[in-house]
Amino acid sequence: MDIFLIVLGAICLLLGLIGCVAPVLPGVPLSYVGLLLLHFTDRVQFSWQFLTIWAVIVVVIQLLDYFIPAWGTKKFGGSKYGVWGSTIGLLLGFFMGPWGIVIGPFVGAVVGELIYFNRHPQTAIDNTNPNKNNNLNRALRAGIGSFIGLLTGTILKCICCGMMITYFVKELI
Numbered sequence: 763m764d765i766f767l768i769v770l771g772a773i774c775l776l777l778g779l780i781g782c783v784a785p786v787l788p789g790v791p792l793s794y795v796g797l798l799l800l801h802f803t804d805r806v807q808f809s810w811q812f813l814t815i816w817a818v819i820v821v822v823i824q825l826l827d828y829f830i831p832a833w834g835t836k837k838f839g840g841s842k843y844g845v846w847g848s849t850i851g852l853l854l855g856f857f858m859g860p861w862g863i864v865i866g867p868f869v870g871a872v873v874g875e876l877i878y879f880n881r882h883p884q885t886a887i888d889n890t891n892p893n894k895n896n897n898l899n900r901a902l903r904a905g906i907g908s909f910i911g912l913l914t915g916t917i918l919k920c921i922c923c924g925m926m927i928t929y930f931v932k933e934l935i
Contacts, residue, residue: 764803768934771799775927782919784860789919793926794820806933816926823922827915828852831867834911840871840904843881847874848908864912871908875901 774796781789794816801808831852832845840848851870855862879897 764805767799767803768805771796771930774799775923775930779920779923779927782916782923786860788824790820790823790922793923796930797926800930800933808929808933819922823918827919830915830918831871831908831911834907834909834914835867835871835904836907838903838907838910839900840875840907841878843874843878844871844901844904844908845874847871847877848904848911850874851908852912864909867908867912868905872901872905875904 774792777787778789778791778793778796781787781792783789797808797816798813800806801813828849832848835844835848847870848867849870851866851868851873852863853866854870855864855866858866876897879901
C-alpha cells in the first residue's frame, strides 16, 4: 500500500507542477495532496504543524493567484475598470483553454481601460499633444501590468510546488 501511495503522491506532485502553467489543473493543491499521500504512508510522517502551515500556504497562493493580475493592472496605472477587466478576462479565459488564461487578463485590462476612457473623457489624454501618451498606450500599459501579475502568480506557484517536491524527495531518500 505504501508504494501505491508514494507513486500516487509523486504523480500528484508532477501534475501539480504542470498545473502551475496549465490552468486546467489546480497545481498547488495537487502538489499538497501529493505531500498528504506521502504522509499517509508508514514510511514518512510529517508533523501536523508542517501540514497545517503548508495548507495555509496553499490557500494563500491560490487566492493570490486570482488577485495578483488585478494588482499588476493597478500598479501599472490602471483604473478600477482595468482591474475589473483583468478579473473578468481571467474568468472568461478559463473557458478558452491555456492561452485564454494568459491572454484574458491582458485583453480584459486593455478593454476595461478603453471603456473607462470612453466613459470618462475628462481623464482622457489630449491626443493632439505629441508629448503625451495616448489612451491606447495607457490601456496597453495596464494590460502589461496584468500580464506581469499573471507571470508573478505563476512563478509563486512554481516555487511553492518546487518546495513541496523537494520535501517529498528529501523524505524518501
